[in-house]
Amino acid sequence: MCTGVRLIAENGSVFYGRTLEFGQSLKSEINIIPRNYAFTGTAPSGKSEGLQWISRYAVVGANALGIIGAIDGVNEKGLAGGLFYFPGYAEFQEVSPEQAKNSIASWELLSWILTTCATVAEVRAALPSIKVNKAALPQWGAEIPVHAVMHDTAGNSLVIEYVKGQLIMHDNPLGVITNSPSFDWHITNLKNYVHLSALNAEKNDLGSLTLTPFGQGSGMLGLPGDFTPPARFVRAAFFSHMAVPTKTIDQARNMLFHILDLFNIPLGVVGQASQGKIFYDHTQWTSGIDLTNKKYYWHTYENRNLQMVDLMAADLDAKKPVVVSMDTQETIANLTPL
Numbered sequence: 001m002c003t004g005v006r007l008i009a010e011n012g013s014v015f016y017g018r019t020l021e022f023g024q025s026l027k028s029e030i031n032i033i034p035r036n037y038a039f040t041g042t043a044p045s046g047k048s049e050g051l052q053w054i055s056r057y058a059v060v061g062a063n064a065l066g067i068i069g070a071i072d073g074v075n076e077k078g079l080a081g082g083l084f085y086f087p088g089y090a091e092f093q094e095v096s097p098e099q100a101k102n103s104i105a106s107w108e109l110l111s112w113i114l115t116t117c118a119t120v121a122e123v124r125a126a127l128p129s130i131k132v133n134k135a136a137l138p139q140w141g142a143e144i145p146v147h148a149v150m151h152d153t154a155g156n157s158l159v160i161e162y163v164k165g166q167l168i169m170h171d172n173p174l175g176v177i178t179n180s181p182s183f184d185w186h187i188t189n190l191k192n193y194v195h196l197s198a199l200n201a202e203k204n205d206l207g208s209l210t211l212t213p214f215g216q217g218s219g220m221l222g223l224p225g226d227f228t229p230p231a232r233f234v235r236a237a238f239f240s241h242m243a244v245p246t247k248t249i250d251q252a253r254n255m256l257f258h259i260l261d262l263f264n265i266p267l268g269v270v271g272q273a274s275q276g277k278i279f280y281d282h283t284q285w286t287s288g289i290d291l292t293n294k295k296y297y298w299h300t301y302e303n304r305n306l307q308m309v310d311l312m313a314a315d316l317d318a319k320k321p322v323v324v325s326m327d328t329q330e331t332i333a334n335l336t337p338l
Contacts, residue, residue: 001021004082004177004236005256006151006240007175007240008155008252011247013248013249013291014080014155015249015291016151020062021281028063029062029326030062030326031070031322032324033070033111033321034318035055036055039052039054039069041103042133043135044133051102051103056115058075058311060074060311060314061110061296062285065140068321069110071083071110074114074291075118077119078152079120079291080114083106083110084147086147086161086179089145091162092162093134094134102129107144109146113127120154120156120158123160124158127160127167127169158171161183163182170183174241175240178236186233193223196220199219200213220238223235236259249290249292257299265281270282285300295309302330303329307328
């Protein structure tokens, strides 16, 4: 259960962000991956016998479960994106033993893209050259069903899905993404909400009776308010495109985090019963990425203070990745007059 949104400021700056929800802790950390770092992909067997590649570009982003890599992040060229849960629809490619050395596992997809591509156009051209296999993540004991969204500094956006074993790439004119079903279904579903407007509804005369709205917000009557992926996609689309346009990247950052606040899931309101236990999806962290300046921002469920790593101030030619904890102590400014 994750929601991704992109904003473009009037000066052309691009800001992308997302929430990260799951029913178990993903133990995410910030990874700073340098240039010329050697990766070996996971083969269908689960062994480190897949695609070998060297990072062309440095990357900063969040990982999961101790993986060296990113499930959300940005590289030094301003290409940014994230992996989003895609259950029931993701079906990765069949990979023969001969193709294993040209394949990676699903959770390695974003790391490969960010370390090798600079633009959405490069992603589109490069992806058909590799395979994404059905390997299980050892820490999870199962295949990880995901799709991906990519954004670049020119404002281009692309959704990447593997459905029925086939690579499908969708242009993303809205810059938003959630989860299942497939992206094209979500776009079609928006037609059910063609009546929504940021402006309040006008009065309506029914014979001698005049109907007027109860109050502000009547233009959004019928907006779905639940936490399902289709409902969140509709809200993300309308909120991000009805918000007052921002002029600068700093204003875009502020606006994006306000929008993503509307998708925060408190612990306890979304649960799944499994094997005698209840697992509660909640917003473990929320990120924001300044594609122009290559800065990665985040706050966590426990700490609402905004934190940041500036990729371009890091050592992009370090010998090994650097790990930064996302978990820091929340500080509250005490402004009580003394």
